[in-house]
Amino acid sequence: MALPLDFVERVRESNDIVEVVREYFPLKKAGQNYKALCPFHSEKTPSFFVSPSKQIFHCFGCGEGGDVIGFVMKIENISFYEAVKKLAERAGIPVPHFKEEPEEAKRKKILLGILKRTAEFYSRYFWESKKAEEARKYMLEERGVKEEVLKEFMIGYAPRGSVLVEEARKSGIDITLLEESGVVVYRVDKKKYEDRFSNRIIFPIKDSQGRVVGFGGRILGKGEPKYLNSPETRYFHKSRILYNFDKVKEYALKENSIIITEGYMDVIGLWQVGIKNVVATMGTAFTSQHVRLISRFVERVYLLFDPDFAGKEAVLRSTDLLLKSGLDVRVVINETEMEPDEIAKEKGFSFLKDMIKNGMDLIGFRIKEAVKGRDI
Structure with missing residues (x-):
């Protein structure tokens, strides 16, 4: 069920955005507002501003902005419901019994499922496909990594071409879900979808709960970039995740x-x-x-x-x-x-x-x- 609007408003009014932001990083006074280096993108000059009078934040560098609930959602990478609950607990406000919105929960499960299955596909391809022989030789012989360690880290191989796109079409999977997961990309110049990773050793990246949320890919042989990571998505933020x-x-x-x-x-x-x-x-x-x-x-x-x-x-x-x-x-x-x-x-x-x-x-x-x- 949805959260009562009066409850959400009470939570919003009970959490001063300046105090909440300060719990994550320091702020400096800048006139009537406060400023800091933006936590959502890399920068050297502060462009992240918090307004105590308007109770909002805005970054003039990357464009991120919103109220205190939106800030907690972004900084913690959590849903609206989780953010409201977290802020309610911070303010000592009793939380009514509620469940995450069904559609949101369903979409989250689907996207994380796609990432998990993609990691499993890359891993199987690495060990079973003849086309991955060079990848196996590189990791086992040149880099000297043992088989059991490669399996423990779910190391995989993304073959040349767009096998994920092709599989999605055969299976009737909505290609936009793969795009949202970061494993395929739409090439505007070619007017078609392609696999993001091609001819790369794949390193699945997991969050602190052990769920696959992204990938790192090392080119096999010559090519640029040498390493390619998943794009920033709903679940993958390099600034918040440490590999392993x-x-x-x-x-x-x-x-x-x-x-x-x-x-x-x-x-x-x-x-x-x-x-x-x-x-x-x-x-x-x-x-x-x-x-x-x-x-x-x-x-x-x-x-x-x-x-x-x-x-x-x-x-x-x-x-x-x-x-x-x-x-x-x-x-x-x-x-x-x-x-x-x-x-x-x-x-x-x-x-x-x-x-x-x-x-x-x-x-x-x-x-x-x-x-x-x-x-x-």
Whole structure:
């Protein structure tokens, strides 16, 4: 059943939008309003504004905007009903018994089902198809990943062409549902739908509940981009998800720490040698949502990025957020010429464990880089 309008209005009026937003990230006064860096897109100059008089938010960079309920829906990636319930509980307002709107619940189930079945299809294709032989050889032999690890991470292969589009047409599946799920894309220039991923190793991305919400695809052979991710969808937001977080929680709690890397293969490489409190940012900037996610489980964070300039820049971009978080942050100094998954493969568990154990505190790392003349 639908929520009573008077209940929704009471919830809206009982939750000041400035106070709610401040629970997620800091705001700065800007005249009669407040401003911050937008949590919904990457930017260097604040374009996200909150109006206490109008009780709305608006980003002049990406165009996101709305009231306090809309903000919670967007920042938490939850439905209208879930957002109202969350805000009601925050304000101490008794929540009437209600169920999620049937159509919304049905659509959610359908979309998540499509993503799950797509991941299963890619995985089956990887192991069973002759056309995936090169993909299997690449992962098993060149990258040295064991069969059981590949299966644990549901690694798959997206063949050339548009097999998902073809299968949808044969099965009578509404192609727009696949588009909404992010697995197919409409090419305006060609005036037709195509699979988003073609000739790529597939890494299913799961939310904290273990549900497939998106994919990362690495090109097999030459081609650009090297890595292609699912687009932002109702359920997939790179700024809120860390790769492997669904499996890492018990190990993170045990170690009271999380190791943050850049990519899918870094996670898989470390996992294979027995280092399992590891996640990846999937090439995106580290965000306040990532910080909140991690700080619920651990007190210490290790940053283990690639040894090149870009890897160090990634560390430096993360420093301000992490320093404000109260977490104990250590930078793993990678003096090898190898990426983390290569270190795991060539040097093994003990070497990596020592590297991590000797991580430098964040302030010390910044000073070290400043002495080198790097702008921080």
